Each structure stands twice: as C-alpha cells, then as structure tokens.
Amino acid sequence: MIKAVNIFKNFGDQHVLNDVSCEFEQGKANLIIGRSGAGKTVLLKILIGLIHPTSGKVWYDDVDFYALEKQPMRALRMQIGMLFQGSALFDSMNVQDNIRFPLDMFSTMTRKEKNKRVDYCLDRVNLAGTNNKFPSELSGGMQKRVGIARAIVLNPKYLFCDEPNSGLDPKTAMVIDELIYSITKENNIITVINTHDMNSVMEIGDNIILLHEGQLAWKGNKEEVLTTRNEILEGFIFASPFLQKLRKKMVEH
Amino acid sequence: MFTILTHFGIYLQWLRQVFHKPEKWSMYWRETLRQMNSIGIGSLVIVGIISIFIGAVTAVQFAYQMQESIIPRYYVGYIVRDMTIIELAPTFSCMLLAGKVGSNLAAELGGMRQKEHIDAMEIMGVNTAAYLVQPKIIAALFVVPMLVCVGAFISVIGGYIAVVPTGWFSHAEYIRGLRSFFEPYNVWMMFVKAFVFAFILTTVSCYQGYFVKGGSIELGDASTRAVVYSNILILSADYVIAMLMT
Numbered sequence: 039m040i041k042a043v044n045i046f047k048n049f050g051d052q053h054v055l056n057d058v059s060c061e062f063e064q065g066k067a068n069l070i071i072g073r074s075g076a077g078k079t080v081l082l083k084i085l086i087g088l089i090h091p092t093s094g095k096v097w098y099d100d101v102d103f104y105a106l107e108k109q110p111m112r113a114l115r116m117q118i119g120m121l122f123q124g125s126a127l128f129d130s131m132n133v134q135d136n137i138r139f140p141l142d143m144f145s146t147m148t149r150k151e152k153n154k155r156v157d158y159c160l161d162r163v164n165l166a167g168t169n170n171k172f173p174s175e176l177s178g179g180m181q182k183r184v185g186i187a188r189a190i191v192l193n194p195k196y197l198f199c200d201e202p203n204s205g206l207d208p209k210t211a212m213v214i215d216e217l218i219y220s221i222t223k224e225n226n227i228i229t230v231i232n233t234h235d236m237n238s239v240m241e242i243g244d245n246i247i248l249l250h251e252g253q254l255a256w257k258g259n260k261e262e263v264l265t266t267r268n269e270i271l272e273g274f275i276f277a278s279p280f281l282q283k284l285r286k287k288m289v290e291h
Numbered sequence: 292m293f294t295i296l297t298h299f300g301i302y303l304q305w306l307r308q309v310f311h312k313p314e315k316w317s318m319y320w321r322e323t324l325r326q327m328n329s330i331g332i333g334s335l336v337i338v339g340i341i342s343i344f345i346g347a348v349t350a351v352q353f354a355y356q357m358q359e360s361i362i363p364r365y366y367v368g369y370i371v372r373d374m375t376i377i378e379l380a381p382t383f384s385c386m387l388l389a390g391k392v393g394s395n396l397a398a399e400l401g402g403m404r405q406k407e408h409i410d411a412m413e414i415m416g417v418n419t420a421a422y423l424v425q426p427k428i429i430a431a432l433f434v435v436p437m438l439v440c441v442g443a444f445i446s447v448i449g450g451y452i453a454v455v456p457t458g459w460f461s462h463a464e465y466i467r468g469l470r471s472f473f474e475p476y477n478v479w480m481m482f483v484k485a486f487v488f489a490f491i492l493t494t495v496s497c498y499q500g501y502f503v504k505g506g507s508i509e510l511g512d513a514s515t516r517a518v519v520y521s522n523i524l525i526l527s528a529d530y531v532i533a534m535l536m537t
Contacts, residue, residue, distance in 0.1 A: 088410050116416035126411040140415045143315055143422075192415075 045094035054080050056252040065226045066244035067219050076249040078232045119189030121199040125181040127173040134169035137188045159187040179210035196228045203235040215242050302498050308420035319426055326430035330392050338384050342442040345379045346449025354459050367460055368468020371450035376481045380443035382529050385488035389521035393496035397517035400500030401510040424497045435489035436482050480536050487528050492521045
C-alpha cells in the first residue's frame with residue numbers, strides 16, 4: 039500500500055496541496071481526479087519523489103519514502119514504473135532501445151534475454167513488430183503503449199500514470215485504460231492514475247480520490263460516483279448541461 | 292552576488308552527483324564513446340577552419356609589425372608557433388567549442404528536461420546527473436585537448452600558407468623560426484589550458500541545460516547563458532593559468 043499523510047505543498051505563496059491524506063491499494067486502479075490546477079500532477083510527482091512536499095509523509099508499505107537516503111531511494115524507484123503524460127520516450131532511440139533501456143541499465147540479463155523481455159512487453163501492449171520504429175514514427179496512442187511497455191519492463195510493484203488518455207480519441211483512450219487495468223490485475227500491482235477523463239473513472243476506478251483546490255474533496259469508487267451527493271464531485275462529473283440533464287433524469291427515475 | 296554564490300553552491304553539489312559511481316560501466320562507456328564522436332569528430336572541421344585563420348592572421352599581423360624593424364625575419368615562425376601553442380589554439384578553440392558544443396549540450400539536456408526524459412530516467416532509478424553529464428565531461432576532457440593539439444598544428448600551417456606562398460617570407464625563414472627557441476613546457480601549458488577549458492565548457496553548459504525550467508524561451512536563454520558564462524570563465528581561467536604557469 040502507498041500512503042500519503044498530511045501532504046502540504048506550497049510554491050512560494052501559492053498553496054497547491056493542503057493537508058492531503060490518501061491511500062492507494064494493491065491490485066487496484068487508484069485514480070486521482072480533479073479539475074485542471076487541482077493539484078493532481080503535483081500529488082503524483084510527490085508520490086514518486088519528483089517534487090518534494092513542503093510537509094507530510096509518503097509511505098511505501100512500511101518505508102518512509104522521504105526518509106530514505108539516495109541509494110535506497112533509487113532502489114525503491116527501480117520498483118516504480120511511470121507512464122508520463124507526453125510518454126517521455128527518448129527520441130534518439132528506437133522502440134526496442136527505449137524499452138530495453140531500464141534492462142540495459144539495471145539487469146544482468148544477456149542481450150538475448152533482454153530482447154526476449156522487450157518482445158514480450160511489446161506483445162503485451164499489442165505492438166509486436168514495431169521494435170525498429172522511432173517515437174516520431176508512432177501515433178500518440180502507440181507512443182503511450184510503448185511508454186507502458188517501458189514502464190512494466192522491470193516488473194514494477196508500483197505503476198504511476200500521469201493523464202494516460204490526454205490527447206487520445208475516446209476509443210484509443212479506452213484501449214489504454216483496459217491495458218493499464220489488465221496489467222494491474224495480472225501483476226497485482228499498485229496503480230495510481232492521474233486523470234480527468236470520465237470514461238476512465240467509470241471504467242477502471244476501483245479507488246477514486248477527488249482533489250479540489252488542493253484539498254481532498256471526496257473518496258470512493260466508480261459505483262459510488264453516480265450516487266454521491268457530494269456537490270464538488272457532481273459539479274466535476276456532470277459539468278456540461280447535457281450531463282446535468284442526464285443526471286436529473288437519473289435522479290427522477 | 293547572493294545569486295551567483297547560490298548557483299555556485301548548487302553547481303558544486305551537482306558535481307558531486309555527477310562524479311558518482313556509474314550504475315553500469317558499459318552504459319557509461321558507450322555513452323562516452325558517442326560523446327567523443329559527437330564532440331571530437333563533429334568539431335574537427337570547424338576547429339580546423341578557424342585554426343588556419345588564427346595562424347594566418349597571426350603571421351600576417353606579425354609580418355606587418357616587423358616591417359622596417361630590427362627583429363630577425365625568421366621570428367615570424369617562432370611567434371606563430373608560440374602564440375598558437377600558448378594562447379590562441381587552446382583559448383580560441385575552446386571558446387569556439389563553447390559556442391558549438393556548449394550550446395548543443397545545454398539544448399540537449401534542457402530539451403530532455405522539458406520533455407520529461409530526465410524525470411523518466413530518475414523514476415527508473417538512474418542517477419541522471421551522472422549518466423547524462425559524466426560521459427560528456429570525460430569525453431570532452433579526452434577529445435578537446437586533442438582538438439586543440441590538431442588546431443595548433445593547423446594554425447602553424449595556416450601561418451605558413453599566409454606568408455610563404457605570398458612571398459612575404461621564405462620557406463627557410465619560416466621553418467627556422469618554427470625550430471627556434473622551442474620550449475616543451477609551452478606544450479604542457481597548452482594541454483593544461485585545454486583540459487581546464489574543456490571541463491569549464493562542459494560542466495557550465497550541462498549545468499545550464501540540466502536545471503532549465505520553463506519553455507522554449509527559457510531553453511534558448513539557458514543555451515545563450517551556457518555560451519556566455521563558459522566564455523567568460525574560460526578567459527578568467529586563462530588569466531589564472533597564465534599567472535600560475537608563466
């Protein structure tokens with residue numbers, strides 16, 4: 039389990055996160071949702087140590103993440119896979135080298151074993167045969183899938199995804215969601231997804247937390263989303279007039 | 292002043308991270324070879340071109356100064372050789388490299404920072420300061436002195452081309468000058484300068500790129516700062532080395 043406890047984050051006078059405490063469970067897709075500027079990405083980056091909190095603690099099981107020295111922190115980070123919003127694939131490397139990079143850096147596998155592992159990961163994200171393509175030759179959805187393949191190549195215990203669906207059409211977004219969800223279940227890992235995509239919320243939201251103006255506004259799961267009476271959540275989910283009408287009808291029935 | 296000291300402190304702390312033990316030697320070695328090729332082979336032509344002109348201009352200017360003086364004519368070769376070895380080859384070449392290589396390094400690392408490549412590596416557990424910067428520094432420390440050496444040699448040839456075929460001096464005069472008063476210590480000084488300047492231009496440029504924040508304008512600013520600060524520091528170090536070694 040990953041636990042964030044009393045997280046505060048200020049950038050100068052700006053209070054981005056205000057006493058946020060939450061838990062992310064194993065074998066589940068844990069979603070952080072909220073409007074743009076709510077502090078989702080900052081929270082995600084604090085969870086993985088890319089941004090340090092002003093105060094508060096992050097626990098990985100029984101390990102106090104921010105109390106770790108550099109070397110143990112690097113060792114823990116090797117158990118983390120991360121899918122970035124822009125995929126963050128290395129432009130100068132082809133797909134195979136991108137995915138193999140963590141193996142080259144950290145594993146003692148032979149070249150043949152590494153290539154086999156890369157092929158498995160590519161196959162897992164339905165991109166078999168694209169080994170020699172460069173990121174610039176791939177579509178946005180394919181880049182995300184390569185990003186997922188790279189994130190899982192070291193068999194991580196924790197998978198973090200920063201807005202995995204941004205910039206994708208709804209169908210491709212669903213493919214990415216399903217992929218992340220099935221990987222979570224298959225490997226029984228802790229997956230934390232930062233999103234404002236409502237399809238993701240309704241499809242894969244095992245655990246959901248809503249951030250609003252830097253504070254935890256609601257937590258629950260995908261079933262509870264539809265029945266909640268939380269005004270902030272309602273305002274977030276049923277934002278458009280069409281959805282508001284739909285919501286009204288649902289309540290009437 | 293406070294900002295300069297703050298940056299200097301961060302720079303020193305960052306250098307400690309940069310010279311950390313590699314996670315995997317083979318990866319660092321591969322990257323170092325790639326950087327050697329990029330910095331060395333990639334800069335050979337431009338260093339060659341400016342070196343020819345450095346030698347040629349030195350020879351022509353000295354020839355102009357010598358007119359109707361009592362200085363022996365063969366001194367032209369001696370002056371071109373020593374000016375080139377002691378000062379012009381290391382300083383000019385490294386200032387040129389600060390422009391070419393330094394801006395490139397700052398832009399490369401800054402681009403990686405902006406595209407979250409550095410964050411991606413950090414998450415994997417890679418010491419990014421070491422993996423991305425150490426090979427560049429080591430490659431430059433090997434390759435830049437070689438470039439400077441080649442530059443010095445070409446400068447001497449440039450001086451010859453400028454004054455011998457044009458009839459200002461004879462072949463014998465120029466060659467006699469080249470062979471006169473040779474101090475091997477000067478070559479040692481050239482290598483010390485090249486080594487120090489290589490360290491300055493790579494670390495300062497990488498520092499600017501590694502910590503870039505913001506968008507493309509900030510990346511451009513970082514690239515410019517990399518060149519300007521490298522050049523200022525190269526000239527400052529040039530003065531210090533001259534004071535210490537002469």
